[in-house]
Amino acid sequence: MKTTTRVAVIGGGVVGCSVLYHLTKLGWSDVMLLERSELTSGSTWHAAGGFHTLNGDTNMAALQGYTIRLYKELEAITGMSCGLHHVGGITLADTQDRFDMFVAERAKHRYMGLETEIVGPEEIAKMAPIVNLDGIVGGLYDPLDGHLDPSGTTHAYAKAARMGGATIETHCKVVETNQRPDGTWDVVTEKGTIHAEHIVNAGGLWAREVGAMAGIYFPLHPMEHQYIVTDDIPMIYERGSEHPHVMDPAGESYLRQEGRGLCIGFYEKPCKPWAVDGTPWDFGHELLPDDFDKIEDSINFAYKRFPVLETAGVKTVIHGPFTFAPDGNPLVGPVPGVRNYWSACGVMAGFSQGGGVGLTLAQWMIEGEAERDVTGLDVGRFGKWITPGYTRPKVIENYQTRFSIAYPNEEKPAARPHRTTPMYDIFDGMGAVWGHQFGLEVVNYFATGDEPRYETPSFRRSNAWNATAREVAAVRNGVGINEVQNFGKFSVTGPNARAWLDRVMAGRMPKQGRMSLTPMLSPNGRLWGDFTVSCLSETEFQLTASYGAQEIHHRWFLKNQMDGVTVENISDRRTGFQIAGPKAREVLAACTRDDVTTMKFLDVRRMVVGQVNCIVQRVSYTGDLGYEIFCDPMDQRQLWNTLWTVGEPMGMKPFGMRAMMSLRLDRFFGSWLREFSPDYTAAETGIDRFIDWKKNSDWIGKAAAMAERETPPARQAVVFEVDADNADVTAYEPVFHNDAVVGFCTSGGYSHHAGKSIAFALVPRDIVTDDLTVEIEILGSRRKAKRIETPLFDADGAVLRG
Numbered sequence: 001m002k003t004t005t006r007v008a009v010i011g012g013g014v015v016g017c018s019v020l021y022h023l024t025k026l027g028w029s030d031v032m033l034l035e036r037s038e039l040t041s042g043s044t045w046h047a048a049g050g051f052h053t054l055n056g057d058t059n060m061a062a063l064q065g066y067t068i069r070l071y072k073e074l075e076a077i078t079g080m081s082c083g084l085h086h087v088g089g090i091t092l093a094d095t096q097d098r099f100d101m102f103v104a105e106r107a108k109h110r111y112m113g114l115e116t117e118i119v120g121p122e123e124i125a126k127m128a129p130i131v132n133l134d135g136i137v138g139g140l141y142d143p144l145d146g147h148l149d150p151s152g153t154t155h156a157y158a159k160a161a162r163m164g165g166a167t168i169e170t171h172c173k174v175v176e177t178n179q180r181p182d183g184t185w186d187v188v189t190e191k192g193t194i195h196a197e198h199i200v201n202a203g204g205l206w207a208r209e210v211g212a213m214a215g216i217y218f219p220l221h222p223m224e225h226q227y228i229v230t231d232d233i234p235m236i237y238e239r240g241s242e243h244p245h246v247m248d249p250a251g252e253s254y255l256r257q258e259g260r261g262l263c264i265g266f267y268e269k270p271c272k273p274w275a276v277d278g279t280p281w282d283f284g285h286e287l288l289p290d291d292f293d294k295i296e297d298s299i300n301f302a303y304k305r306f307p308v309l310e311t312a313g314v315k316t317v318i319h320g321p322f323t324f325a326p327d328g329n330p331l332v333g334p335v336p337g338v339r340n341y342w343s344a345c346g347v348m349a350g351f352s353q354g355g356g357v358g359l360t361l362a363q364w365m366i367e368g369e370a371e372r373d374v375t376g377l378d379v380g381r382f383g384k385w386i387t388p389g390y391t392r393p394k395v396i397e398n399y400q401t402r403f404s405i406a407y408p409n410e411e412k413p414a415a416r417p418h419r420t421t422p423m424y425d426i427f428d429g430m431g432a433v434w435g436h437q438f439g440l441e442v443v444n445y446f447a448t449g450d451e452p453r454y455e456t457p458s459f460r461r462s463n464a465w466n467a468t469a470r471e472v473a474a475v476r477n478g479v480g481i482n483e484v485q486n487f488g489k490f491s492v493t494g495p496n497a498r499a500w501l502d503r504v505m506a507g508r509m510p511k512q513g514r515m516s517l518t519p520m521l522s523p524n525g526r527l528w529g530d531f532t533v534s535c536l537s538e539t540e541f542q543l544t545a546s547y548g549a550q551e552i553h554h555r556w557f558l559k560n561q562m563d564g565v566t567v568e569n570i571s572d573r574r575t576g577f578q579i580a581g582p583k584a585r586e587v588l589a590a591c592t593r594d595d596v597t598t599m600k601f602l603d604v605r606r607m608v609v610g611q612v613n614c615i616v617q618r619v620s621y622t623g624d625l626g627y628e629i630f631c632d633p634m635d636q637r638q639l640w641n642t643l644w645t646v647g648e649p650m651g652m653k654p655f656g657m658r659a660m661m662s663l664r665l666d667r668f669f670g671s672w673l674r675e676f677s678p679d680y681t682a683a684e685t686g687i688d689r690f691i692d693w694k695k696n697s698d699w700i701g702k703a704a705a706m707a708e709r710e711t712p713p714a715r716q717a718v719v720f721e722v723d724a725d726n727a728d729v730t731a732y733e734p735v736f737h738n739d740a741v742v743g744f745c746t747s748g749g750y751s752h753h754a755g756k757s758i759a760f761a762l763v764p765r766d767i768v769t770d771d772l773t774v775e776i777e778i779l780g781s782r783r784k785a786k787r788i789e790t791p792l793f794d795a796d797g798a799v800l801r802g
Ligand SMILES: Cc1cc2nc3c(=O)[nH]c(=O)nc-3n(C[C@H](O)[C@H](O)[C@H](O)COP(=O)(O)OP(=O)(O)OC[C@H]3O[C@@H](n4cnc5c(N)ncnc54)[C@H](O)[C@@H]3O)c2cc1C
Pocket: 010, 011, 012, 013, 014, 015, 016, 034, 035, 036, 037, 038, 039, 040, 041, 042, 043, 044, 045, 046, 047, 048, 049, 050, 051, 172, 173, 174, 175, 202, 203, 204, 205, 206, 207, 210, 225, 226, 227, 318, 319, 320, 321, 322, 344, 345, 346, 347, 348, 349, 350, 351, 352, 353
C-alpha cells in the first residue's frame, strides 16, 4: 500500500469515487481512496438510483444538471455501463399553490436552459396513464429525469479515477486521523499509516464518526428510507415504452418503472432517524427490517393515486439509511478552522448531486475556488453553534417536508428558538413574529392588535403586508429601532491591520473615525463579500457583513493571514441596535452627552450611550438618517432601556427584517447572496464603484477587476419598477426583452414607502438604455417593467448626509 499521497479520500461510496475521479480529471493524480469494505458499502448500494435536475436552489440545479450529463462521459471514458434510463419525469400538482410553485420554477428554468414544461391533466394522462387524475391541477415535466444502476455508476467513477492515476485501497478502514504541526495528516488505517497532505471526508453513513477522529462535528444525520418493488404489472410491461417517473408530492412518493413492474418510495411523515448515537462500524451490506406501519398512510394514498398498485404483489422491499444535513443540501468544502480537511458528506441524493459535488470539491482544492456560488452546499454555512440536538429535529423536518411546497417567505419551526439575544423576551412581548438566520432568532415584523403571530407562507403578498407598511412608515416619518445582532462582525487589530485590509479588500480603507464600504474579491474577481469597514484606530478596525456568511468569511481571512494582524470573529460578542428615521438624531442626542450633531455620514465614534460603552456609526441600511450602536451583549438590555425610554415618547417603533428589506429597495441597496454573490463580479453588480483603483497595494482580485474595467462584462445590474399585481419579484424570475429571455432578477419586493413593486435584475449590457422596458414573469404572468435610475427616497442624498 502507498504510504504517502497528496489526498486521502475516506469512503468509497458514489460521492468518494466521484471526488477521486474529479481530482484526477483536474490534474491531481497522486490521490488515494480508502474504503473500509468493498466500494458502495454504505448507502450507495441500496439506492433507488433515481436522478433529476429540479432543485429550488438554482446553483444546486446546475450542479445536478452537470451530474446527469456526466454519466454519458463516464461511460465513454471507461467503457462501462451506468445502466442509464433517461425516461423523463412528471411532478404532480394537486393544489393551485403547488402549481404556482411549478410555474415559478419553470420560469427560472427558462434562463437556466432547462427544457422543463408545465403539463395539464390531459398530457399527464397520455404520458403516465397509471395516474388517477382526480384533483390534479397539472404538473411539471422534466425530460432529464431518469435512473441508473448505483453500483455500476460508482464502479465507473472508480475506474475513471484509476485511469487518471488514482489508487483505491479496499478493506482498509481508517481508524485515526492525526494532524501534524505542518498541517498535513497521518491517516491511520488497519493496513498501516498514510501521510497525506489533504483529507476528504466522504464517509457517508459514517461521516460523523470519521469527522470525530479529527475532533470535527459534521451536522448530518441518517434517516431510514424505504422503497418497494412490485411484481410484474401487465399495464407496465405491455407498454411500448418505459413509463416515466412520477413524483406525487401530496402522497410524498416517487415512482418509476423497475423491470416489468414498478418501484415506489416514500418520504413519510412518521419517519425515523437512524443510529442516533452513531453508525455501527459493523453495519454493512444488510438492510433494515421492513416497516410497513410507518408508510401505511403513504401506501393507502398511493393506491388512490396509482390504482394499479393495489393489485400488484410486492417483490422486494428495500429499507436502508442515508444521511441528510439540516437543510437537505450536501456539506462540501474546506472545514472552517481545520487546515487541509475537506468535506464531501451529507449528500442525500448521490446520483443527482454526486458528480457536481466531486467537481466542486476538486475545483476548490486544486484551483482555490469553485466556478459558481457554492454557499448553498458550503460546509461553512453552519456555525459552531450547531449540535446533534439541533441537527436531528431539523433533519427530521427536512425529510418530512422534502416534497412540501417551498414558499419564499416560509419559516420552518423545528429546533427553534435555538439562539436568542437578550432582547428575545422583550421583543416577543411586543408581538415579534420571528425569522431564523444562521441559528439565530431575528424579528421579521411585529404583529399588533388582533394580527396573528404567524406569517402565512405564500408566493403572493403575505399577511405581513400591513405590519411591514406600518413599520416602514414609522421609520420614514419618525424613528424605528431594531437589532444589529444579525451582522457578521470581525475585529481586525495589530500593527499591520491596515496593510492586511488593503490587501484583502478592494475598496478604500477609511481614516480613523470613518467608515467605508468595500467589496471583497476572489483572485478571479468574483465577489466574496460586501463589507463595511470602520476605523476605530490605526490598529483597530471593525468589519461588518452578512451574519450567515461569518464562518465562510472567517475561513477566507485565515487563508489570507498576515503577520502582525489578528482577525477575530466577534459576531456574537458585539451586538446592539440601529435607530433610523428623521428623528434618529434627536433620540441619540437625548441618550448621550456626546455632541452627535457633529457626526457626519460614515463617521464612527466610541461613545457612552446612557450608561453603556458603545461604538456608534452613522450609517443605516434603511437609507435614512440612522445610527448603528454596538455594545457588549451583557449591556444590551441596559442600552435598550435607555433608547426605548427616551425614544418611545418620541414615537419610536420597533421594526423587523421585512420592513428593512422594503426600505433598502428605496435606495437600490443590494443584499448579500441576492445582488452580491460569488456568482457575480464587482462590475456586473455595480459594486465596483467602491473599488479604490488608485491604491498601491496588490489587493486580491486586482488583475481580474482591472481587466473588467477595460472590457466591461456582458451583464449589467438594473433596477426596474414592475407593474405587479399581488405578487412581487423574489428571486430568479426571468426577464424578457423582445419576447426572448435575456436575464433574471436577483431580488425584489414592494417599496411600501414609494408604493411601487421593485425588481433588481441582471440583463445584457448592450440592451440597457435609460428607458429600457422589459417583461418579468411572476407566477406565470408576464408583467411590464420599466427601468428606474432615481432612488425612491432621498434621491439627492440630502437626508443621508444631512
Ligand atoms: C433506500 C434508499 C434509496 C435511495 N434512493 C436514491 C435515489 O433514487 N437517488 C439518489 O440520488 N439517492 C438515493 N439514495 C441516497 C444515496 O444512497 C446517497 O445519497 C448516496 O449513497 C451517498 O453516498 P456517499 O458516498 O456519500 O455515502 P455512502 O454510500 O454511505 O458511502 C460511504 C462509504 O465510506 C466508507 N467508510 C466510512 N467510514 C470509513 C472509514 N473509517 N474508513 C474507510 N471507509 C469508510 C463506507 O464503507 C462507505 O462505503 C437512497 C438512499 C436509500 C437509503
